[in-house]
Amino acid sequence: MKPLALILFALIFIQPHNTSETVLAKMHAKYAGKWMKSFSFTQTTETYFNDSLIKTATWYEHIVYPDKFRIDFGDKTSGNAAIFTPDSVYSFRGGKLQNTFSNDDDLTFILGGMYFHPLDSVKAIFGRLGYNLGKFHENDSVYVIGADSTNEAANQFWVDRHKLVVVKFLNYSHGEKEEGIFYNHKQFGNSWSETACDFYINDALVQKEIYRNCKANAVIDLKIFNPHKFVQVQ
Template sequence: MKKHFFRRRSLVLLCLSFLSCYSFAEAARPKFKTGAEVVNAMYKRWQGKWYPNFQFEQRAIFYEKGQVTKQEVWQEIYSQPGRLHIRFDGFETGNGAVFAQDSVYRFKEHKLAGKMPQIHPLLLLSFDVYFYKPEETHAKLEQLKFDMNKVYEANWQGRKAYVIGTTDPKDDASNQFWVDKERLYVLRVLTNNKGTVRDVEMNNYQLIEKKWVATEIVFKTNGETTLREVYYNMSFPKSTNDGWFDPDNFSNTRWQ
């Protein structure tokens, strides 16, 4: 009888100890109350570890009413902070865009076709957030009209996530971004421009050369898929040429 009693007592104590440790671990997890706290955590987690340069090609698949309308191959290169050069269907077409200094420059047949101020939310949240000081990222997100005082937790494609910009799970119209709770990279970005809602999903994250990369990006407009990007031939150059991101050098730029 005594043996059974002590065995049961030991088992109960073991279970209580486990539950106590589990509760402590749960309690120790940060409970972010603002978007600024989430951004701070992203920066702290990956500062000095995220890749400063990223080169890749992509299949750009365009949709209309659920049907593929055309496909192109794009060449792209990113360099922190906030610089992206895109060539549409090869360098020889002369078509593409350069994002630099919070502006976008669009080119057609090697000539500048348009320029406008633009903070690129996907560049900011996928890359620049790990290089800018958090205060600068906060300011840019506020410029983009994300309500940094609203945060809740949700699930996204089987992953736990922080949602910044709303506290209503049914809200699919407010500016908001979703961040993986464990890995602290962006999963989804919604922006609302005068009633037109753009929902961008960063999907199929893979570890490539020990670096997390979203290899599929899906763009939806008012709930309908309009573009899907699939990345391949990815690499992480140790350095880039500043001239590649100078709009005046667009026609002469080559990195392959």
């Protein structure tokens, strides 16, 4: 076979090798500049202990990407809320600040915030969050970023091969196994959101969430995300 024929054969039949970085590039190319700018929904939250449902509550959640997030617990007029900033979480009761603690939530970034940063910054942020982009594997349904095998105890997230959205994450950063599974995805313009998710700690179910009244790209008053001046959500 002549050298030119060999080159043509390689171009036609040899597929590019996927890696964590190439998958992130695919996701970024598909959604950057197109992802919804805001998302609001009402959430039914079920809390579990020893596989038994112990509490059901209603939460009202508002997100403005890339990093503004607020949850109001129960009656929106109660003033019971949590406001997430890039580095801190502010907990309010009755509209009064009760506690402030470090924000270690990476889901707002993973589930949409990443598309509001340049790709190089996305890779750097994942590194800071403890995801090793040098590790990767895949199967017929998902790409797995951050782990070389299914059973590896490493921070990782799973990406649907077709929609290129996150459907699962595993995090081992705090001395325990935290797992989130995201499903019942619905499309909102050029974006997707899970409308149900389950969370586990050390393989025990701790929380189930179901979304309703989902609204993408609604105008949200940014004052509700100001932790220094509490504003009621309307």
